[in-house]
Amino acid sequence: MNNKNTRRGFLKSASVLTGGLVIGFHSINKAIAAEIVNPSAISHEFNSFLSIAPNGKITIYSPNPEIGQGIKTAFPVIVAEELDVDFKTVEVEQANFSDKYQRQLTGGSGAIRHSWDRLRTAGATARELLKEAAANKWGVAAYTLKTENGFVISEYGKRASYGELVEDAAKLSPPKDVKLRDAKDYKLIGKWHAGVDNANLLVGKRLFGIDLKKEGMVNAQIQRPTAFGMKLKSFDATEALKMPGIIDVVSFDNNVAIVGKSTWEIMQARKKVNIVYEKDGDLESSDDHNRIFKTQLDNPNSGEEMRKDGDPVAAFAAADKVIEKEYQCPFLSHSPMEPMNFYANVKADGTVELAGPTQTPGRAVGSISKLLDIPQDKISLELTKMGGGFGRRLDDGYAVEAAQLSSIIKMPVKVTWTKEDDITGGYYRPAVRYRFKAAIKDGKITAFALKGVGMNAGNCTRQDNFPAGAIDNLLIESVNYKSPITTGPWRAPITNFLAYAEQSFIDEVAHTMGKDPVTLRLELLEKVMKNPVGKITYEPERFKATIEMAVEKSQWGKKKGVSQGFSVYFSHNSYVAQVAEMTKVKGKPSLTKVYAVTDCGIVINQSGARNQIYGAIIDGIGHAMYGKLSFTKGEPDQKNYDTYRLIRMNEIPEVEAHFVDNGIAPTGLGEPALPPTGGAISNAIAAATGKRLYSQPFNEADQEVESYM
Template sequence: MMRSLKKKVSRRDFLRTSALSGGGLLIGFNLLSACKPEAKMPRNISEINFQDFNAFIKIGEDGYVTIISPNPEIGQGVKTAMPMIIAEELEVSWDKVIIEQGKLNTNDFDRQVAGGSQSIRHGWEGLRATGATARQMLINAAAIRWGVEASTCRAEEGKVINEQGDQYYYGELVADAAKLEIPEKVALKSPKDFKIIGQNATNVDMDAILGGQALYGMDLEREGMVYAAVRHPEAFGQTLLSYDDSATLKIKGVLRTLAFGDKIAVLATNTWAAFQGKDALKVEWKDGPKMESSTDHEKILTALLDSPQADIRREDGQVDQAMKQADFLLERDYHAPFLPHNCMEPMNFFAHVQPDKVELIGPIQTPAGSAKRVAKELNRAPEQISVEMTRMGGGFGRRLYGDFVLDAAIISDKSGLPIKLVYSREDDMTAGIYRPAMKYRIRAAVKAGKVSAYEMKEAGINGNMYGLIPNFFPAAAIQNYRVTSIKHQSDITIGAWRAPYTNFIGFAEQCFFDELAEQMQKDPISLRLELLENAKDHLDDKIQYSPQRMIDTIKLVARKGNWGKAKPGRYQGFSAYYSHNTHVAEIAEIEMVEGLPVVKKVTAAVDCGIVVNPTGAINQVQGGVIDGIGHALYGELQFENGKALSDNFDNYKLIRMREVPEVEVHFVESQEHPTGLGEPGLPPAAAAVANAIFKASGQRIYRQPMLKAFQEAAQS
């Protein structure tokens, strides 16, 4: 049961065309159906501001097609996959397509965001319509030249061909096509006729990445710019009292220091001098009233779970009554620690604040939101703020938050200099934005061999699940069902971390169902399928997932992963989870090596609708699985008196290349519209491994990091 949240816009608002002064056809279109009604195509090409539209497709007289896209590229592959969709409907060879990164347009468009695994899903229909419209206009132009009906002509490989076999290349037609009316209705290709969609395509930036060309924020250089580093409070809840910069100013390359808020900036001619200067500062901090530690959070979250208070997110049936009438109950608690994002590219941004404008350049997932924050902080008009986006060396939600953008702008404003701000790894890990620490308590009732009731309560630090999650499985699958949440306010900053909240809910829920299946003496997959079949008869308008699509996905992974037929010495665990509009099921295989679990293989089955770029899609799923396993096995950020105890990779373990398992990915054949892929592969991964660990050792895992929990249980 999939529902589109996309705005409805008229084709007139969606597309505008114009002739290029140098020859060619320009189509301005709204990449994500967010075009505001007042956005207008200029009468003359000289009036065109290439930020007046969310994106452009330009067809030159040489036949090459240039697609200008504003969406931030974070490694999710949209800079490749989205143009593939346009090129498919346009009927142009992929080697004739050129991709350019656009800038932020805050005047006419609402959504230029990399987040939520929604870019392809939201852009699918609009991108296809754009390509198909351009194709039809070129066909119409050729038909007029030949004096024939457009229906007797066809487009193929960048040409228009008539019934006699005569042909025009697109480059010969663009000037005429630009003068024509935009067709109100165009035919979209049948998926069976796709030539580009569904074929492997190399990342369009691959050569530049391998060649070390300047694509990332860290590569950016501007004449006259200086480097800045920032000294943050050493612990959450602290404020700045005073500082001594005498030692800092003696360091070669350091230019000056300045304080803003509770931070101190060090300006220098290079990053090394800035970092050294930052460390040389002598700072006096004042502790706040809530200097919390991880031991505090453990007690606080448990108390919140024990409390009768909570916000009801969804409630069906009579949960309490069903619990009282049960043949038996199962109740378990699951604990998630704080996690940093650990992007490979450090947080960085360029800012140049001038009297009449503010120039911002760098890696950011939310350019519009960051521009608004800067405008508000500097008391500038929004139109004075420009943002250029670079490719990002990882984001995972961290670059949704423009704190580093704001820092760069403030430092530039106060110093009057163009600033390149760079955070060190320690800066981001100790003063960053984290996945929140969470606890979940899950209870289920079983009556006459059936799951009769289910309740999940969430307790979180500073945040709770977003509104859609209570309408994921097992909603509708269990008649008596309740989801509640409660949170504790802390000074520690939290935010989205790859697959927000579902990254751990998936672990807790799917570990719980595995244990429930054991108690019911049922195969774990059989229990899921039984519940999903029941859900078909109890769907409502709020339910987000499709029981049948999840059933098909589970059956596919069971076949491809040889469920129940593991090699001697290997143990299997199963998990399935729906998030970001995509259904995923995974089977993990582990071996016990010197008493410890080692993940050897994960088989993943995915229903994400039509797969646009199989190479990119496989990479996304593999990355999500590996990320999920690595952080679940090893990741943990603890606090003592408000201070993060891990500050770099020597004391915070990430999964190593030698520890990465084989990840085999299979896609459910589908004609449904594409859905998300950057995040959905992650939530089921940890539970599949944890359930395999139980098969191998008899030990259930209830908290992360799992390896630490396993070792502690083995020693007790």
């Protein structure tokens, strides 16, 4: 082996058994090294980002789970850019789970940011190895050669395809360092690319976990306790076991699993299982949560101090005016389009075969290894495409229960959830309540305070985000209430509601001060640029540029007959400013358009990026306007889409998306466009009606607001 220290990742190239070139990464103590590996070890010990076969076939592997964020297209575009090939000729495969990949998960909008340099280096390394192989073959210097669409070309016009060169290239030591392309030379990055799975999806090819069928597989559904705070006491499956297609009914933990040949047969038998539950804790109702939140906010000793700048108490005492408002949101279900499902086969030989849609394959494998006391290297996990998730599939409980059930019934099984199971089964966006205060003295904001009460979430604030850094006296407090209702990350965790509350409050402060809301934000950012107070996590210059572009594109304040609402937020290392517009439709103010300007650095795929913006805004509108999950004695009041409201097709306004082109390395995009949406709509409603909204969903508020019909 030939190890050389470089600076980007653990890099390997190899001649595969059939001849060819393979490039990939593996971390060792955060150092980067290049290595030639034994071809016979590749299938067991090596995972590639790309492979080039002697017949010219190029395969790029996408390690991160595809949840609809377009990562399976974006990753290969980055590799293909540096490799210098026609993207349409590249075959893209979903890589299965392997601990050889770094950060093989989907969450936090961090996949592109984490892998940007590593993916480019993989493509560039392969390109330089191919050039060196051609140089050796032709007896020329490698620097005199260029590449174009899968060919190495000499200055005299001599050409060799990558396929002709891979066997020789694989025998070479990878370069210590490679030069990456300048943005001005990009041929693929920043262009429009159709999703690599689009054609297969169009014809209904089985890509999703819900489509999965394997030999000998049985199906199962699981009945869980009907209320949070209840546990299984007993069950009687006598009648269910008599029904067609039913194989077994078993219990584990607090669950009763019905196992059968088909989903329909299981659903019918499930109704015949007599299950008795008993109380195992508090049975909380939404009224209890409202009371608890208010009590915690009123208790001066309840909050944990997350940040304190200056002397907020003195500043509030000396203020000419103090503005104080509270904002509250309900629980939300993730409600992915594809029902929760997972396949597991715990085999007699001590190995485990898993398959399904998961955002965190490593977590699932680790939890199942611990539960079954089986080494992780004995567990394989096939990653399927996901029909949505929005954080729901960060949890590994649904994968663990499938493996646990397989170990009990000694059969390969796929567990599928119904939509009722999903909506009533927990892992919700938690309810939360925020109290904001601002002190005004001599026409300036002299103090700012936020206290939040969240559920099972630890810190329900973002103490270092704007307007932190712009105000001399600042106090941020958080209260964590532990509830038996299971909660977890929901798209843009915490900020999905915090941004609405904060941006609505800043608008109200601006109007109280007699200032344009955008002007106030820009003034605060100017102070951060000149004399920041304490720690900040954002770049005020990028913040400002995003706002100014949104003002320009929306013609802020210049349109007649249109009420506009502004909002801007920094999350997941990206900046998004939005302007929502309301006009009169049939005599009532209706949401008709949303402008969105995003600074996420370099845009990899224009098509995928815009779809992320559109989807996030539609998601943000729908949940701000309609989404609500409430509880009565631990039981969800809403159980399916007849009572749990989602946005409908005819309620979606026009969305116009723009991107700040600054050439900065790319950051997150799957989540950042959602947080500012609620604030933009709320502020537009206030502009149109003179009424401010302090709770979601907006359609329950006492005002005449309709979406576009």
